[in-house]
Every structure is written in C-alpha cells, then in structure tokens.
Amino acid sequence: MYPNVPSPARPGPASATLAPPGEQNDHRPVTLEGVDLDEGTARLERLTDEIVFLDRSAFLPASYRPATGLVRHVPVSPLLTAPPPQRPTHHPGRRTVAVAFAPEHGEHARDWTRQHGCPLLAPTGGITARASDKIDSLELLAEAGVAVPDCVVIPAKRRRSAASYWPDGWGAAVLQRRENNLAGRGTVLVDTPQALPAALNAWAGHTLRLSRLVHGLPLTVSACAGADRTVVSAVSHQLVGLPELTPGWGTHCGNQLVDDADLPAPLLSRVRDTARAVGDVLRRHGFRGVFGLDLVADDGTPVVVEINPRFQTVASLAQAAETAAGLLPLLGLHVLACLLPELPPVRAVKGPVPHLGQLVVHARRPGQVADLPRPGHYRLTREDGPLELLQPLDLTDPFDETALPP
Template identity: 40%
Template sequence: MTTIVTRVGPAGLPLDRGLALLREHTPHICWFARSMFLCAGCDVLPGLRFQPENADDLPTAGAPPVVLGFRAGPAMHQWAQRNNATLAMPAAELTRHAGDKTQLPALAATASVAVPRAVIARQVDERAADALWRELGAPAAVAQLAENDLTGTGTRLITGVAELVACLREWAGRDVKLAEYVDGTPLTVSGVVLSHTVAVSGISYQLVGHPRLTPVWGAHCGNQLLPESALPQSVAAASYEACRRIGEVLRESGFRGMFGLDMLATGSGVVVLEINPRVQSVTSLRNAADLAAGMLPAPALQALAFTTTQPFALAPIHLPSPAYGQLVMYAHTNGRVTTLPATGTYELDQGCTRIGPAAPLGSLPAHHALVWPMATAGTDVQGTDPLYVLQIPIPVADPSGALTPEAVRWLAALEYFTRIERSDR
C-alpha cells in the first residue's frame, strides 16, 4: 500500500465572500430533512429555512429556492418540482456508484490512495466461503454489503471460515466485499466537490461499534473533532491528500456536493475504508467549527456547487479545530419508543434539564449540550436503530475510544428521558 505524504491542508471559502456568492446565486436555501441536525448552526446563511420532509409545504417567496438534504428521495424530488426549486443533490446513480463498497478498490486505484486488500463476490453463495477466505489469505477480515450504510448492520468482523459461511448464508444473492482487517485509529475527513475544485475540511476521530452506544460492531457511534497537531504530521497530510484525490475522481465523474472518507491511521499513513457520498453526521460539528474559523459551512458550499460554475479561490483554514464532540445512542432493544429527549439545549445539573431550543454549539457554556432525536415517540424501533445524537462543546472521547467522564454523565442523565417498551419481534 502506498503512503501519501504530499503536504495539503484544510481549506474553505471565507464567510464574507461566501455570503456574497450566495446572495448572487442562491438567495433561498431550503434544508429538506427530518430535522435541522445536519444543517445546525447555518442560520447565518441568507434565506435559509427548514422544510420538514413529512410536513406540508412552507410558502416560498421571491426567486425559486435551492433544496438539499440528507438524501434525494421521492419526497424531495416532488417538493422540488412543486416549488420550481433547483435540486442541489448529486444524481442517484453517481451517489450509488461512489458509495458502493464493492467499487472502492477500483475507485481508490484511480485516485492512488491506499485501501485494505479485498476480494469482491457478486451474488454470493455460502458455498463460495472457503474459496473466498483462501483467496484473501488474511487472519481476519471485514465483510461488507455493497450498500452498507451508517447503521453498520451490513458490516461484519470475520475471523474464520465458519463465520464467513454464516454471513454469506444471510446475505445470499447480494454483492459483498471481503477485505483484510487492518488495525488502526478510526478517522473521518470531509470534503465538498465543487465544479472547479475540492474543498477539504477537518479531521475527526470516529467512534465505531462502542458497546455503551450500540449493539452493532460496525455502527457509527460519534465523532470527536481534533486539531491537526493531535496527529502525526504525515497522517494529517495523508488524510487531507486522500480526501482531495478521491474528491477529484468524484468531480471528474460529475459528482457534486458533500462527501466524506472513513479511514484508519496506521503508523505514518492512512488507509481508506469507505466513501460516503453525502452529508455526514460529523458535518453538524464541522459547520460550527468552520463558522468559528470564519468559513462558509459545507451545506452552503454544496448549494453553490449546483448553482454556479464560477471559479472561486479557497483559503487555508489556519485556526485549530475546536474540540466539539458528538455521540449517537442506539436503541439496543426492539420495541416501541414511549419517551425520548426533545430537540433542544440541555443543562447538566442533578440530572439534566431542557432549557430551550437548539442553540449554536459554539455558544454553549460548560455543562450544556444539544440533543437531536433520531426517532419519534410512538414508533417501533429495532435495537440497531439510532435514538438520538448528543453534542457537547468539549471532548466526548479520547483517541482510544474511551468516553470522557462528562460524556458518561450526559448519557446517564439522558436515560431518564428515554423509554422503550420492549417487544419480542
């Protein structure tokens, strides 16, 4: 595997210049989603409003809006048509191809970035397990469905042929990547593909499969933003360069908008594990960090990517990243949600108290947090479903993945607001 050592750093569009471009090209931005979680902190954007995906259309005035969100599903497409809006989302086929786990080795080879050794199996059959295991020739492996998503249920740790047989039996007829298991520190780096370049954002530690938060080995459990100085210089440089290179390959394919890479830091370099061709959970933290650095947040860059081909210069982000962190709490059990923390700002006291609506993360004082529910009271969930996201303006975890004492206190306090009636399904 080739180690990338080219020196490159995070860069963005200065806020004043970005706001001027938005006023010129994108006067009205509509965030179409279940909540404002992934676009949190972007109130500074002119004409930004939230359109709940399950609510009646809010009235639009003036120029037709630009609409974007987590996924461009049928509801978003229909809303865009009804409101004559510009759909600022990459084409479904481009997104599917970039996010297909079985396509990663070929895409990474084009970008000249390192990935774990892997074998690809189409329409798998459990009878192929022994041959696949011998072909990979690794002591441990990670099996992934082509379409695996954030819940991590399509990712399995495999330590022998018997486990692979059971996995392929469950996934019979589907496309699977079997990759060598690589040990390292999980990282995420984010970017935005523009018409003329790639904006590379900061790096975060990623929590994966934490047993306090999820029952799933490969599930995303949270992020901890970190300054570049927290990593060896070669690892930071390799992370940024991998993001830029893969972003350029995506740009040449016609892809535009936000994306992210899941990686492992291994010694002096990185290996790329996944491409996430969409807004990431960590974008919510990055919005606050980019605004603190005087830069336009990523959702606004995506809006510009679809409304102007005018080249604009990016500037280095010199300020160290704030130590913002977030945790994703999963249900752990099947059942019906009866109570759940409401969206808002909370204060940690004897327990925790909701003191108002969600405020900018960077403005929160000590012992305050934001909570974003991912489920709804009265609905059924499985143990692998996320319940809520907790965000605090201080670290939630250290590089080993251990939760900080403050994070543990918050999780314990929020249990008071969370109830699930268990079922046997």
C-alpha cells in the first residue's frame, strides 16, 4: 500500500474483549488495543487535573479526544531557541502532570517540571538510554526473541581495515551511529564494500553499527508498556528517505495507518506480537509509557530496525484511530501507565482503521512557513512541485483538520 493512492472508504471497526492467550479463535487480526475511552477518561480525571504536553509542536494535544481541556501544550523543546514560557499563575491544589515528546533529549523538560513543581511522567533514564542506543538495544531485542538485521559493531578506536568488517554475502549495508534523536542524520546507506572506508572516516571516533540492508516494506508500530502488560496500538507504513521530501537517505518522511486489508494477515499479527515481546522486556526492566518500533517486513518476517522509547510523530494518527474505535488516545494511556500499578481492562478492536496519513517535509534551509497545505489526499510527483492535491479532506468525516498534526 502506498500513501499516494487514495483509499476507498471502508466500514467502521468492531470491538471485542481481549481473550487470554490461546483462547482467541477469531482469525481476523487485532488492529488496535486500548482502554475504553469513557473508563480511561474517568480514571485520568480521578488522577490529575491537567496534562501538560512539552514539545515544539502541539500535534498530540491537537489530535487528543475528547477535547475537554484536560490536555494543553507548552512549547518546551531542545529544538526551540525561544526562551521558556513564563511560570503561570499558581493554582493551589491543582494536580498537574507533564509529558514530553522525547524526555531523554536534553534537560529542557526536566528543567520545566522542576520550575513548575510537577512530575514528569517518563521512564527512568537507564532503560531509556539502553533502548534508544542502536547498539545497546541489541541485548534487549535478543531477550525479546525478535528478528534483527545481521550486524557488526565497529569500535571507535583501533579499527581494523574496513574490508574486514564486511561479511561475505552482503549485497549492501546500513551504517548507523548509536545515538537516537538524530532525525535520520545518523544513518547512511553503504551500497558496496568499497564505499565503507569513506563512510567510516566520516564518523571517526564513533562506535558504529553496520547492518545488512534488509529490503522490504518499512513499518512502525506504536505501543505502551504498563506495569502489568503491553498494549499494542496502531501499525503504519513508514515513509523514509523520499527524495521529494528530504535530502536524507534515512530520514523519516511520514506514515500511513494500515490494517489487515493492507498487509497479509500473518504479517500484521507478527508485527503486533513483535511489539508485545519487546514491550514486555522493556517493562520488566522498569520502562513505563509509550514507545515505538521501526521494522522492515522481510518476506513476511518483521525485522526490528530500532526501538524509539518515546512518542513518535505517528502517534497523532494512532490517536485519531483510537478515538474512532472508542479507545483512550495514546497520550492518556501513557499517563495511566506511568501512574497506575495496573492498567484498566484492555479491549481489542478487530477491523479496519481510518485511512489517515501524514507527510513530513524537511526544509533544506532555515526559513519561515507562511502557509500550510490543506488536509486531503496527496500524490508525490515531480511535476509542478513535489505534492499534488488529489482530493481535499471531507470535513464531514469525524477526523477534521484539528485532529491532525500541524
């Protein structure tokens, strides 16, 4: 399935109670899991008066439903150069909690919560650092028993010849720095062994991971680790390195939600099982909250490329799908996972998800955006510009433009 092809309308989802393992006899794949929207909202209102989302963008609060005023956005991010917002008027007894898009990226979120006297709901730094590290995470993935690309770790110092690191039989490879949050700038394609020396020299002094290039459909799955279980939300087709949208080979360019009508049924189930296995390992190590997996479908097998121990931009689409299914959006589920010793009962939703997608266009130079394209169905094209609007978004649809990321 490709995001530039408009998808036909399909009937709404059906829901079911999540059966114990081994007792699910419905062969249609589960598309979403989550806490009932009404019950989850009631739990949140008993636990907190306000959820503050800290990021440069308001994309998660904008897609959060119901829009009751429980969630608000404050522009706090290491990617912003403006001074932090002034401290608001103090409300004695007000129970405020904060959630950050990537709390492990800098100290901005923790500085803001210390200044405002509220907790930051984020997993502990130790497990977050392990999960986000593209080398250290390999142990966690091995513990989960999931497939990863064949890879070699190249040390920062005292390296052998570049040719000695290239295994026999590899056609092409991917070289990665171990750090996360590099927006694709820490990943490069190495298409031949002869190209490896120059790639290694460009990152001299860094410990690197060289992986066999896996050809296949790139996917992302969103999930949430609670103390007692892992809840697997939406699966999406991930757009990476499209030259119409970015100059970077490994740069994220967008997502489109998928379900069993878009993927072979066994593959969707395997992707969800992979996310659950990784989430169960993360929570055993103390991780709580939302995370995502980037995968590649290799001949029906989900191969994990990396763990993102944080929210991803696709969460806005997942939240819209969850709302349509009568489930609590991911942001609310994250708060419950961080505050409760046990998540409320989880429902499984079987059936189609809304055909929602998003494109991320990367600027080649600094500048100011004066206007935004209107929501709708787009095709990537090199004629008359990179994007062609095929059909504006039907505003009678329950997902109006306020539910989509800005």
